[in-house]
Amino acid sequence: MSVEIQTPYSCDLGNGLSISLKECHLSQNWHSVFTGVKDFIGCTFCLDGSLTTQIQHEPPTIHINKGTSGIWYAPDTLIHVSMKPGHIRWLDIEISFQHFVQLIKDNQHEFCPEFLASLKKNPAKPFHRTGTMDAQTLQSVEQIITCPFHGPLKRIHQKSNCLSLLLKEIRHHALLSSPEQCQGCANCPKMEQAKALLLRDLGKAPTISGLASELGMSESSLKRAFRKSFGMSIYAYFQSHRLRQAKKLLSQGEMNVTEVAFSVGFSNHSHFSRAFKRQFGIPPKNMLSHSENTFS
Template identity: 35%
Template sequence: MKEIQDLLALAISQPAMSDQLQLAEQDSVMVPDCIDFTLQRFTYEKPLPVEDVAMVVYEPAKNGKAAAIELRYCVSGNRYCTNPGCTDQLCSDGKKSEDCKEKKSSVDLITVRFQPLFIQGLQKGNTSTTFTIFEASAKKKPFVKTIQPCTKSKAVLEQMVHHNYEGVLKNIFLQSRALDLLLYSSDQFIQNDTEERYGCRFLTQLEDREKITKARNILLEQLDSPITIRDLARRVAMNECYLKKGFKAVYGTTIYDYFQKERMEKARGLLYEKGLSVSEVAIMMGYSCISHFSTAFKKHTGLKPCELLFR
């Protein structure tokens, strides 16, 4: 679940919008001694700005185990039809897939994990491989790097989602397409400069990205009790400057603005859905002064709390 949220946070510029997603389809395939493939397809009702993104997750060889590589993709544009008689290629009434009126926009999350034994087999007899390049770049530490899926990669992903193979043939097909993805992403890995993508090179390290995620989780867990950036940085063991810069790079907004937005969204729910009074919600959100809460709420929603109650 954490991996999904990390990927969606990059694909969707406004994190709160990811709550609109509804799981419509999922598939999981394990090709023995080769790859693990998973697909999760989400649909949504309201317009949702989605950017195609990909992650390369690398785990170096450790304790006698070979290195492991995981490719994660979030791509938009595929469609899911609500009519059970339809397939991805052909609508039940004979129309072409793209003309089906019952379809919904979707977001596909696709993960391909190469098992250590498979990676070890690819490395035999080679001293200058893509994986050596990974290790040189990561200094033999686990890391995550984000890239833009190239046109060839997106074409392969489309094939992996829309195919008619079953059984052993499905395993062979997915394995062959997975190798294509590994080849294309390796080319991008060598050429892509992560600092251009995030604006801060330290986020290529998995450990630092996890600290940013931990900071966000702390904010969400205590929306009723504001925390200073200094205390937040101390709790996640990260430099304040790095925390502020990294948080904005990952979530597209400052720590304070993110906290206030989520805080006011929770307040909106308590007022509108739970039917609590303005004073009750203000206290629950950690405000000692109702007027301060009202001002913050109007700045975020455009309405005073009392106005929301009468809508």
């Protein structure tokens, strides 16, 4: 079965950096094999749907679901990709090999050996690491998709966000381990529990003291561990999540702005509008007439 992959938006941002939003609609299972490009290092952010990849010389199958991001470089390497029926949408950021090597030349000692080995363009040493996007990453991706600017200002906005996302993926997946990384942190299971408790009722944010009590932690330990796990404060995470939920409801067009604001816990319409525009760059009323995929 042939699949038409649509590209609603793409842009060459200069200095070897490019961005593209891609999507496809599948009515049945699909599988394909292609060869990894040696001239680009890429980052992928899965926004809807799921897929699996199997890279030659790397036995584990990689599952990429909604909310997953990662960095990859697989020069001249066979890559098997499988997709299930449904709507699949993802954002790709690519930087040319030449520009990337120039970018990191003074910091190569900070990169993990596996990534440096792949940069020697050895097909037997591909690199592909993925993880769950945190709230800040999701917010940056949203800002790219809903960019309110035009012309040169839009280019600056997109390039700034793309470089920020690229550097974040590098920091999370390609650098040597550092004490600040959350992997293996004893509080990770508790932080997942904290997130679930925080988001169980968007109409009423729990108090930090209440969360700490339910988790059996001190307030200061909870705040430190939460920021370490999710990259922002408890309140900022709660606020970002309910605004993303509001954006989803507005894009469906079944509720007006006031109804959506109340449904996600905002009692003040003006406060909601200011917070929404601050996070997404556009007023909430704009979402009623434009789908999430619309680009100016």
